[in-house]
Amino acid sequence: MSSNLNRRDWLKSGLFASAGLTLGQAGQVIAAPTNNLGILNVYAEREIELAHEAMLAAAPQIKARLSSNENPWGPSPAAIKAISDNAPKAFLYAGPTTMELRKAIAEMHGVSTDQILLGAGSSELLMASLLMAGAKGKVMMAETCYISGRDARDEGATMPTDKVPLTKDYQYDLDAMATRVGTDTAMIYICNPNNPTGVMLPSEKLRSFCDVASSKTTVLVDEAYIDYAPNPATDSMVENVRKGQNVLILRTLSKLHGFAGLRIGYALGQPGTLKELRKYCSGGFTVSTTSAAAATASFKDKAFQEMVLKNTAESKKFLYDTLKSMDITYLPSSANFVLFPIKIKGQVLLQKMMAEGVSVRSWFFDQQNWCRVSIGTMDEMKAFKDAFTKSIS
Numbered sequence: 001m002s003s004n005l006n007r008r009d010w011l012k013s014g015l016f017a018s019a020g021l022t023l024g025q026a027g028q029v030i031a032a033p034t035n036n037l038g039i040l041n042v043y044a045e046r047e048i049e050l051a052h053e054a055m056l057a058a059a060p061q062i063k064a065r066l067s068s069n070e071n072p073w074g075p076s077p078a079a080i081k082a083i084s085d086n087a088p089k090a091f092l093y094a095g096p097t098t099m100e101l102r103k104a105i106a107e108m109h110g111v112s113t114d115q116i117l118l119g120a121g122s123s124e125l126l127m128a129s130l131l132m133a134g135a136k137g138k139v140m141m142a143e144t145c146y147i148s149g150r151d152a153r154d155e156g157a158t159m160p161t162d163k164v165p166l167t168k169d170y171q172y173d174l175d176a177m178a179t180r181v182g183t184d185t186a187m188i189y190i191c192n193p194n195n196p197t198g199v200m201l202p203s204e205k206l207r208s209f210c211d212v213a214s215s216k217t218t219v220l221v222d223e224a225y226i227d228y229a230p231n232p233a234t235d236s237m238v239e240n241v242r243k244g245q246n247v248l249i250l251r252t253l254s255k256l257h258g259f260a261g262l263r264i265g266y267a268l269g270q271p272g273t274l275k276e277l278r279k280y281c282s283g284g285f286t287v288s289t290t291s292a293a294a295a296t297a298s299f300k301d302k303a304f305q306e307m308v309l310k311n312t313a314e315s316k317k318f319l320y321d322t323l324k325s326m327d328i329t330y331l332p333s334s335a336n337f338v339l340f341p342i343k344i345k346g347q348v349l350l351q352k353m354m355a356e357g358v359s360v361r362s363w364f365f366d367q368q369n370w371c372r373v374s375i376g377t378m379d380e381m382k383a384f385k386d387a388f389t390k391s392i393s
């Protein structure tokens with residue numbers, strides 16, 4: 001939150017909050033994170049993310065940054081060249097360059113350009129989707145998934161949720177979800193492959209679920225990690241969008257393309273849904289000329305993408321072997337991170353690992369502590385192995 005006011009006081013200041021405004025200590029007017037429906041911006045209030053960023057900034061020397069599922073091999077040389085080639089025209093608004101990117105994405109997925117909405121990363125579009133749905137009803141999701149901690153973290157936020165536990169083998173329980181869809185379900189959020197588990201749904205099962213559920217509500221499939229799936233083109237639910245179903249897909253270039261700091265994401269959906277979604281975000285206006293040009297170039301650089309997948313597989317195998325040698329059972333991952341149970345508290349492990357210059361993430365669910373490690377270079381995985389061995393002994 002951008003003001004110095006105590007969070008609780010701020011929530012109590014209903015008069016200002018309802019106007020979308022509050023007063024800072026110096027008396028200046030500060031825009032509160034609400035939309036025009038008065039719903040708190042559940043996504044911008046990411047205390048855990050902010051704490052994580054502060055921790056990284058304060059770290060004396062990071063040997064291996066394995067906490068945010070970034071791609072250490074990116075961005076591609078073609079993307080970097082496009083950034084420098086396009087920098088001189090960065091005084092112009094990005095319109096023509098973003099249009100070119102939308103055309104490239106449309107062609108890639110076999111949809112029309114009005115079925116694509118760009119964002120500065122998919123976070124912006126995810127936030128907009130949750131706000132759009134939260135204004136109408138409940139968001140159904142799995143407990144545990146990428147956004148299942150959001151409303152709990154944010155005591156004042158109103159994003160009504162319906163959380164369906166994962167199955168015993170940490171899969172989405174699609175059968176339970178299907179039976180729970182009601183008239184108040186405004187959206188079903190499916191993260192596939194799921195973060196933080198890395199587990200992926202069988203594509204045909206998810207496709208059948210989308211076929212039925214999308215006739216009742218919007219199904220949002222967050223495909224941030226789909227590029228690491230065995231067959232990204234057919235494992236994606238984009239075919240359901242092509243069929244005209246009420247399915248909304250979110251994609252990011254932060255992972256396979258190594259664009260986490262360049263910020264490019266996009267939504268694929270029906271033109272009417274995207275028109276509605278635009279009311280909750282900038283409508284593609286946050287995307288810069290340089291990042292858009294870099295994205296178009298990166299999509300064409302297939303050799304780079306293959307190199308990333310090959311290196312990711314090698315480093316992942318090293319991590320699997322390391323964990324096996326320690327008798328640790330990990331969840332088989334279809335993404336660029338791996339989750340496994342730990343016997344010490346997450347925060348304790350994180351601190352010990354940070355002292356060794358390695359950042360990782362921790363979770364607590366299913367009455368168990370878990371560690372999530374992003375896949376890095378082989379040197380980073382070796383640094384993880386050394387730090388982890390010391391930290392748990």
Ligand SMILES: Cc1ncc(COP(=O)(O)O)c(C=O)c1O
Nearest residue numbers: 121122123146195224252254265
């Ligand atoms: C499942 C999932 N969705 C969305 C995002 C947001 O990605 P970005 O905003 O970088 O596109 C992330 C980031 O890690 C993620 O893990």
